Amino acid sequence: MWKQTAGVLLAATLGVGAAWLASDLINPGQPANQAVLPLPAGGDFTLQSVNGPASLADFRGKVVVLYFGYTACPDICPTSMATLKAALAQLAPAEVQQVQGLFVSVDPERDTLEHIQRYVNYFHPNMTGLSGTQPELQKITRRYGAFYRKVEVPGSAMAYTIDHSAILYVIDREGQVREQVQHAVPPAELAAAIRRWL
Incomplete structure (x- = not known):
């Protein structure tokens, strides 16, 4: 019996070790205890900004950090935007101009588009606010592996909130999604992710 138990433990240990090694080979430098999310297809899209239609392709040549949220979000969105603001503060001025x-x-x-732009300007001038119709937003969020849903809150002054994912997508100069960063990481981690693709 003890031989069987030892065999099971050895197999489990080797399996964990192999998984850790594979993770390190596929995602070099990724902390072993941090889950690695599969990258979504992403791709170009066009939505409305306060200055008219804006496409991801308009920013080709820059590293883009993309986030899906809403301005009335009580905590997750402000935390995400503050993380991005702090990450940009860790980059050199010449680097920031490329983001x-x-x-x-x-x-x-x-x-409204005006309100979204005021919201993002509060965090950093290198940010653009976008939105669109529900069919447009649903199509784009599916391609990026993001989700959101309206949740009615009867009796609340807000009437509803929105449950949504909280990922910062780092997109390279050619418009490809390269990394997904959780909203609550230390700003240094997001800064390093941005810098890898500058």
């Missing part, structure tokens, strides 16, 4: 932030509001019912 573009895009905040896509998934709450077009409440978020």
Whole structure:
């Protein structure tokens, strides 16, 4: 019996070791205890900004940090934007000029384009606010592996909130998604992810 138990433990240990090694080979430098998310297809899209239609392709040649949220979000979105702001503060001025932030509001019912732009300008001038129709937003979020849903809150002054994913997508100069960064990481981690693709 003890031989069987020892064999099972050895197999489990080797399996964990192999998984750790494979993770390190596929994602060099990734902390062993941090989950690695599969990269979504992503791709170009066009939405509306306060200055008219804007496409991801308009920012070709820059590293783009893309985020899906909404301006009335009580905590996750402000935390994400503050993380991006702090990450950009860790880059040299010449590096910052090569980075573009895009905040896509998934709450077009409440978020006007003017309000979205005021919101993102509070965090950093290198940010553009975007939104669109619900069919457009649903199509784009699916391609980026993001999600959101409206949640009614009866009796609340806000009437509803929006549950949504909280990922910062780092997109390279050619428009390809290269990294997904959780919203609550230390700013240094996001700065390093951006710098890898400058």
